Amino acid sequence: LKLAEYYGVADKVFKYDTIPDDPPAEITKVTVEPVVLNLTHRNFMEIIFENRETAIQSYHLCGYAFFAVAVETGQWSPEKRKNYNLLDAVSRHTIQVFPKSWAAILLSFDNCGMWNIRSEVWDRHYLGQQLYVSVVSPNKSLRDEYNMPEGTLVCGVVESMPRPPPAYT
Known part of the structure; x- marks a missing residue:
């Protein structure tokens, strides 16, 4: 590509x-x-991974790091942003999304x-x-x-x- x-x-x-x-x-x-x-x-970008299935999902950003700011059960909505960890989020390359849950990452x-x-x-x-x-x-x-x-x-x-x-x- x-x-x-x-x-x-x-x-x-x-x-x-x-x-x-x-x-x-x-x-x-x-x-x-x-x-x-x-x-x-x-x-600046916000990416939401949502897993509506019954098995854990894992996503990787190749060659780049992001901040994992939230992982919660249920369905994501804009109101969930108030729960983001914006103080000491962990820098990662891979994030797990548990069954019936979502995960939010932030990056530039x-x-x-x-x-x-x-x-x-x-x-x-x-x-x-x-x-x-x-x-x-x-x-x-x-x-x-x-x-x-x-x-x-x-x-x-x-x-x-x-x-x-x-x-x-």
Whole structure:
């Protein structure tokens, strides 16, 4: 996915922001496609993981840390924010969501790149329960993101394309 962004052909591989902020009451159609959220560099974000099932769920943010601010039973609602631990929340990479419960995490995407949030339950991970977060540098600066390394292997739609010039200076 990051290669498609780097080569400027992301629109041939995926679409940004294809899922709503709030889950639908009933799922009537399932589309198999990469889910990529397009986020603004250094924006603050709240993510709620809700588990309506009877088995524990575990989610991992690959290469990034977040603050686990709440884990409670029941269904999440905006009023639950008053229970968040904003004083000494723990920095983590993985969070567990217990059956019939929810968990809230807070983070700021201050590192540019493509980040993966995925289920750590192996069968769900295998079936693709994951999404990606794309954070593009607004300044095109090496301070925020490195260029693609020279020896990077390419595949898919970019395999036969000429290598683009370095994106960041």
